[in-house]
Amino acid sequence: xxxxVESGGGLVQAGDxxxxxxxxxxxxxxxxxxxxxxxxxxxxREFLVSISWSGGSTYYADSVKGRFTISRDNVKNTVYLQxxxxxxxxxxxxxxxxxxxxGLGSSLTTYDYWGQGTQVTVSS
Numbered sequence: 001x002x003x004x005v006e007s008g009g010g011l012v013q014a015g016d017x018x019x020x021x022x023x024x025x026x027x028x029x030x031x032x033x034x035x036x037x038x039x040x041x042x043x044x045r046e047f048l049v050s051i052s053w054s055g056g057s058t059y060y061a062d063s064v065k066g067r068f069t070i071s072r073d074n075v076k077n078t079v080y081l082q083x084x085x086x087x088x089x090x091x092x093x094x095x096x097x098x099x100x101x102x103g104l105g106s107s108l109t110t111y112d113y114w115g116q117g118t119q120v121t122v123s124s
């Protein structure tokens with residue numbers, strides 16, 4: 001299902017920053033757990049970070065903790081991923097996901113809705 005739309009990707013150099021946005025199409029997503037995943041070329045999709053519906057709880061993968069920050073604005077119905085100190089290894093298609101549950105799981109099966117992804121390319 002295409003009910004989430006990511007934007008903000010692009011081509012940057014190592015050390016640069018980007019902010020991705022995810023805009024759910026339905027207001028019901030304001031009470032959903034939201035998450036960001038990424039899929040590097042030739043690799044499996046991996047979990048990055050999740051955030052509770054209120055924004056009060058977050059869960060970060062070790063690979064991005066300290067560099068990436070998730071936030072959400074329920075008034076604007078938008079979720080963000082601020083990415084700093086980008087590395088070539090961060091090159092991937094980045095996906096926004098939503099879960100009907102209340103947990104902050106890292107598994108693909110936790111999430112019920114997905115966006116189509118936005119490309120982030122980090123050059124050396």
